[in-house]
Structures are given as C-alpha cells and as structure tokens.
Amino acid sequence: KAGVTQTPRYLIKTRGQQVTLSCSPISGHRSVSWYQQTPGQGLQFLFEYFSETQRNKGNFPGRFSGRQFSNSRSEMNVSTLELGDSALYLCASSFGLPNEQYFGPGTRLTVT
Amino acid sequence: GQQVMQIPQYQHVQEGEDFTTYCNSSTTLSNIQWYKQRPGGHPVFLIQLVKSGEVKKQKRLTFQFGEAKKNSSLHITATQTTDVGTYFCAGPMNTGFQKLVFGTGTRLLVSP
Numbered sequence A: 001k002a003g004v005t006q007t008p009r010y011l012i013k014t015r016g017q018q019v020t021l022s023c024s025p026i027s028g029h030r031s032v033s034w035y036q037q038t039p040g041q042g043l044q045f046l047f048e049y050f051s052e053t054q055r056n057k058g059n060f061p062g063r064f065s066g067r068q069f070s071n072s073r074s075e076m077n078v079s080t081l082e083l084g085d086s087a088l089y090l091c092a093s094s095f096g097l098p099n100e101q102y103f104g105p106g107t108r109l110t111v112t
Numbered sequence B: 001g002q003q004v005m006q007i008p009q010y011q012h013v014q015e016g017e018d019f020t021t022y023c024n025s026s027t028t029l030s031n032i033q034w035y036k037q038r039p040g041g042h043p044v045f046l047i048q049l050v051k052s053g054e055v056k057k058q059k060r061l062t063f064q065f066g067e068a069k070k071n072s073s074l075h076i077t078a079t080q081t082t083d084v085g086t087y088f089c090a091g092p093m094n095t096g097f098q099k100l101v102f103g104t105g106t107r108l109l110v111s112p
Helices: none
Strands: A005-007 A010-013 A019-024 A031-038 A042-050 A053-057 A064-068 A074-078 A087-094 A107-111 B004-007 B010-014 B019-025 B032-037 B043-049 B055-058 B061-065 B071-076 B085-093 B096-102 B106-111
Touching: A005 A087, A010 A019, A019 A087, A019 A107, A031 A074, A042 A064, A042 A074, A042 B096, A053 A064, A074 A087, B004 B085, B010 B019, B019 B085, B019 B106, B032 B071, B043 B055, B043 B061, B071 B085
Parallel strands: A010 A107, B010 B106
Antiparallel strands: A005 A019, A019 A074, A031 A042, A031 A087, A042 A053, A064 A074, A087 A107, B004 B019, B019 B071, B032 B043, B032 B085, B055 B061, B061 B071, B085 B096, B085 B106
C-alpha cells in the first residue's frame, strides 16, 4: 500500500508570496490533517479535513487555509508569506481522528 | 489551552542503557498515541493506548497509560543506536476529537 505523499518536498519562497502544498493520503483514508513543525514550537496542528469538510482548525492566522477534494487529496495554502512561516509542513492521513495518523515525508518551506 | 508536556527534552545514553520519557497532559485524554521521528524523517506511529492503566509492549519498548489518563510513559530497555530519534506523545483535544495535540517531544541520542 502506498504511503502518504507530499509535493513539493522542498520550496524556497520570498516574503509576501503565496504557496500551495499538496498531500495525497493513503488509499481509503478520508481524513487529512496538516501540521507545522519548527524547532521552537514543535508539532502544531493546522487543520483537519474529512470528506471535504474542515472539522477543526488550530490557532493559526487566516493566511493559512486548506481544502480537500473528493478523492481525499488535500492542499494547503499560505498567503503573504512571512519569515516565521519557514518550517516543515507535514500532512497525515487516517481513517479519522482520533485514530492513529500516517505522516507524509513533509514539505520543507524556506521563506527568505 | 490544553497542553501536553514531555520530559526530559533530551537524553543521551550509552548503547545498552535504558531510557524513559514521560508525557503529562493538563487534561484527561481519551487516548494517548506515541510517535517516533528519526532525524530528517517524519513522525511514525508506534502505538495507541486507550484504557486507564493500560500497558503495552513492543519488543524492547513498554508503553503505559496512567490511571487518571493524564500521563503516559515510554520505556526502552537496552537501547540500540537504531532507537535514535525524537519520541512524541499525542492526545485528542477534549473539546473536539478532530484535533490532536502533540507533546513537546523527547530527543534520544544513543552512543555506541
């Protein structure tokens, strides 16, 4: 069974730009969660989607948004990038929280 | 807000020594999950505990869920260099199961 895939794996953007990250969950998983990981803040929950609906959202500004498609693939978007948005963005799929999650390799975003 | 703390933040052991990380939640958890993240990698699900006082073993790893369901521990017997990584506990938010709160993590370094 193929694992969770994320694209792109690495990204360098300039402050003020926007970025879209993509996540393809494990086949059969309808839940996709997104996390931001930084050395200082650890793993922070961004949001969770289940069957195209956002069920919960973390404490992040509105510049962070996401969506899920009918095939369960998900995208997250960050607009007006700030230096502090530099992080590893991880998506995880599951049959639905609070079940165990399967993480993708992440997208390393660097904002300059 | 709900917090999940882990201690220690970092531990360096010699191969063959035992290791324990402790996870403490500010609120009661419906379940506790443990993940391992190797350097440069992504979190990988290890186990989920649900019942009060539950103890589960995976080879040299022993996981416990406290009686009050507010704390948990992971004990590794006779560490090996392959145990190197950061260990995270995680629990669902009590105000909405569709949100997982990760602990601060314990980074383990094992010297041969």
